[in-house]
Amino acid sequence: MTTTTDSKPVFSPQIKVPATYMRGGTSKGVFFNLTDLPIEAQVTGAARDALLLRVIGSPDPYGKQTDGMGGATSSTSKTVIIAKSDKADHDVDYLFGQVAIDKPFVDWSGNCGNLSAAVGSFAISSGLVDSSRISENGIAVVRIWQKNIGKTIIAHVPITNGEVQETGDFELDGVTFPAAEVQVEFLDPADGEGAMFPTGNLIDDLKVPTEIVPSGVLQATMINAGIPTVFINAAELGYTGAELQEAINGDAKALAMFETIRAYGAVQMGLINHIEEAASRQHTPKVAIVAAPIDYTSSSGKAIDKNSIDLNVRALSMGKLHHAMMGTAAVAIGTAAAIPGTLVSLAAGEGKRQPVNKGFVTFGHPSGTLKVGAEASQVDGQWQVNKAVMSRSARILMEGWVRVPEEPV
Template identity: 75%
Template sequence: MAHPPQTRIPATYMRGGTSKGVFFRLEDLPEAARVPGPARDALLLRVIGSPDPYGKQIDGMGGATSSTSKTVILSKSVRPDHDVDYLFGQVSIDQPFVDWSGNCGNLSAAVGPFAIANGMVEPGRVPHNGLAVVRIWQANIGKTIVAHVPMTDGRVQETGAFELDGVTFPAAEVQLEFMDPAADEEGAGGAMFPTGRVADDLEVPGIGTLRATLINAGIPTIFIDAASVGYTGSELQDAINGDPRALAMFEAIRAHGAVRMGLIGHVDEAAQRQHTPKVAFVAPPATYTASSGKTVRAADVDLLVRALSMGKLHHAMMGTAAVAIGTAAAIPGTLVNSAAGGGVRTAVRFGHPSGTLRVGAEAIEAGGQWHVTKAVMSRSARVLMEGYVRVPEPASPDGA
């Protein structure tokens, strides 16, 4: 019996924000994986180490959490006024599929640095010192992200004094502008609020009728009040992730919210669409102890938010969900805005399990419709390892 060799593929392992992922140049992938389809999905699943019934991804690059089971494919953009095309794949840990339905806002911070280092940005647009402006086309959702990447002596600056809750060590700040972040995904009607309302009554069998804000901004997100499901908004991961009944409840809310948003036709389809929509619960400010042990004071935040990703409470906050939070906070009448005290605001600081995060958004109302021109937040990014990933070649069907 012949034993197939491993394929060696150039790759870079990067941290972006509070996530980590394996970054590829499109041109470096095996030919069959350069186009969407089963060959690409199979390759990325094997790179990350999925599906893994043990839930550990030991035989791959994944870290067995939603924040570390991620892949990115980048190429020089042929789109006018853009430098790089960015495609994100969220790899399921225990199931054999890659979810391409949304963006990763955290890893977006690493796209600009990778693009500069790999020659995807015209040299004349990259200063020797200062900020390089990288124009990113987010291919999953068809949106523009503008990254402001610090340069020092002709190289991307990765170290610095910028601190981000959820990341242990300081690094250089990368500011991201998510332009026109309201999603216009097919089936969502192209509206920021797919139901036409900033708050709805969402019926979830077995749970009841919950007040909810269903919004497409950054990433489709379902916001509910923490108190309506028996929480305070100050919970850490173990309080939710160690409770199977709580996880089942949130998944039911997510599935029914997805149907209401027009993202799926039936709740059964939610199992094959784990990355979107997100579900989050909000509460007014309160003092709590973050996962690092530090105290987050009520006076330091405008509201509390906890969000679930890939079926588990996130250890910090997804970048795209932060865009949704900032957008919803800017619009009176949403549950996020109400939890923050109501009124008009252009920025919000919220408490999450690892600490706090500030995000800004510019919202305007015209003709009875709300529009957001951009959302802004800061992240950091750095290269953790670069070289090659190795992936066993599939055995032939006859086992030869």
């Protein structure tokens, strides 16, 4: 509302912002070209956050995001801003915003690995990649600078008749329909400025309240790769590692426990100074439980044979168990699995079993399975990973404009 006439309020019209609604991997979000945003939202700050919150439909005390583009889950409450890159040997800059559902908050602290698979497709379709780098048929290599964490991502995008090919027969558990395969490489995926293992240890004693475990200590592998992640043995918390969403998301006490573990892990990783700060850093770190492979039935009813996977992993995102696996967490899993002595490597059998896929680790998640590979080596006593690789798919769902009331910007 801006003015009044004869005591009657006069309301501002909605503004139109060019946008593309895309699925990437098992996530979807609203993509923007930086230059299409209102001037005030083209820079970091309150105006940008207010715009994205209103686009997605947050904060929503009903938890539904009915009045916005969000889908009321961590996988569907996402925004992406793409710009032509001025960084050498890169095509585009990619900035990811995880929008809280019930709070007026956009978390810029990490990347979304799933939506990374859609960035190359969006960039090509939006004319942000030099045409000389796109063949008439074949694979276009898009060099992406991930601005949240300052890392390079390489997307291998299939091209047919000069256009991005989105349809295909590649199946990804957690996505209903097949599509074209997009291979994504995460180069030097250690996240943030610190070491890959911020404590210097492959396994730590994570101090937590005694209400969680009587000893007040959990074994944990805390790693900065893809996204900061705290891995815990499922058995220590009374789980098998083969749980589906309802087993955890329907248990308020369990969710509170995992959030407490996440907060204490964030402090020990040096991401925050006090556990109270975790509430303002919801996107990172992630917390995940790992276990040796066992048979289970996925959320789609698909039978997962323990002999088809190397381990089971369940990860939480934005306070809830993820329906599949976050792409960045998959990078963390692949990286940790490649390094002997981590909880992930131990759960995968570490020398006792042959991996299901040579050079890769295949893990079970609530929707099925996922294969990810990583190249790890030790340099001067410190572990480093050159890259992690996985295959995803991406598709434009809708393109045009989003409309929002003028007030936020």
